[in-house]
Amino acid sequence: MQRDLKFALVGAGFIGRSHALAIHAVNRTFPSVPIGAKAHILAELDEGRARRAAAELGFDRWTTSWEEAVDEADAVVIAVPSFMHRAIALRTLEQGKPLLCEKPVGLAVGEAAELHAAAVRTGAPNAVGFTYVRQPVVQHARQIVRSGALGRVLHLRGRHAEDYLADPAVPHSWRLNAATAGRYGALGDLGYHIIAMLRMICGPVAGLSGVTRTVHATRPDPASGGQPRVVDNEDYAAAVLRFANGAVGTVEASRIAAGRKMDIAFEITCERGTIAFDGERMNELEVFEIGQNQAEQGFRRILANPAHPFYAGFLPAPGHQLGFNDLKTIELAMFLKAIAEGKSAEPDLSDALRISRICEALLDSAESGRWIENPEDYAGK
CATH class of the missing domain: 3.30.360.10 (Dihydrodipicolinate Reductase; domain 2)
Structure with missing residues (x-):
């Protein structure tokens, strides 16, 4: 197995919690997966919510700054409302970091196109949370x-x-x-x-x-x-x-x-x-x-x-x-x-754009x- 990727989770609501459980379970469930996942940093706007969620979900630390979370992590999961997708995803992709973003990926076609273009330009691996197809x-x-x-x-x-x-x-x-x-x-x-x-x-x-x-x-x-x-x-x-x-x-x-x-x-x-x-x-x-x-x-x-x-x-x-x-x-x-x-x-992101x-x-x-x-x-x- 290659080194563990330190994951940032932005958002600790219903979907965010599911992502957190997956980060802890993935390598035990699928030991042949060649990369490890580590629950490193959790970001929530409210300090109390961030602190509690990080403790409950087993993250190394928490922050109220999604920018700090993105910059510190090796890979990023976005699990927040649509209007926040663009800024967080762009910062992740521009750093060439792997991005897993919940759908719909932004507010409209223009934002989805911008994010897809950034992924193509930087070559950052990406996926979108169309959970049910899996x-x-x-x-x-x-x-x-x-x-x-x-x-x-x-x-x-x-x-x-x-x-x-x-x-x-x-x-x-x-x-x-x-x-x-x-x-x-x-x-x-x-x-x-x-x-x-x-x-x-x-x-x-x-x-x-x-x-x-x-x-x-x-x-x-x-x-x-x-x-x-x-x-x-x-x-x-x-x-x-x-x-x-x-x-x-x-x-x-x-x-x-x-x-x-x-x-x-x-x-x-x-x-x-x-x-x-x-x-x-x-x-x-x-x-x-x-x-x-x-x-x-x-x-x-x-x-x-x-x-x-x-x-x-x-x-x-x-x-x-x-x-x-x-x-x-x-x-x-x-x-x-x-x-x-x-x-x-x-x-x-290509599928999400289409x-x-x-x-x-x-x-x-x-x-x-x-x-x-x-x-x-x-x-x-």
Whole structure:
């Protein structure tokens, strides 16, 4: 094993804590990973929060300065809101340091493009936190589709639906403010994930037409004693897609889907069968193959098992269930392996830029009502 990389973690919220657990677990879970990860410095703006988080999460030290954290570390993980991504990522990339940034990577296409350009210029290895594409059964689905075992992809549907804003009484927050979340609402939170998943399995998106809706136009603002404050971005987004391989389908993202907690799902229909996945049952994949005995036709349920990518690092027995934090460990293992090889880990800043362009095209299509060709290269209105 090469030397340990001293990691800086910027942000110790929900996602930050998952990254911290991964830093501690990755080399024990995947001992063949050629680089070690060390939890060195944690940055949080609030001193008390920084001190507590560093102690709880096993970091050598803490700081309230993200600049200090970046400068002192060998590699950086960014786990803060979108409006902070650009400055932290640029400082990391300009120093040529490996960067793992949560999506969406900045507030808009321009920031994503700037960061991608910096990574290309400096050669800094990078990866983006599209966590769900790393699930073992999703990776297996990709293998099935890419192998051609079921023939050409004909059509598909994908969705990422949750209900954290289904109740109109949920207060206004940074996610609903254009200054801190950009144009992307449900798309930025959820749509990025399912689009990343569909692209990984089925390839580039060649055309789209979108629609959006903001169901709750205002929400109570805690900063003004609960007075209504305008919501700047969409609660729901959907698109009809055409892929470069000829497949067509739909994608949707909703943050107001009452009852849905982690409903990232897809169904991909091919010439000789169909593959289906539901993120609320993340250790299962359903496969139907044409040609089965008619009396026994139906979807076959495959449980995550050691034959699938990454699973064996955690468990030797099939069907014993991985969880969200395990996916972050997989993510970091892929990142460290890529660093050792002097490259970036898919999905990387290049993928994030293309997905940002797709989302920008979807929003513009929803406003204009027009079909947009080549959204992965979209240059705006």
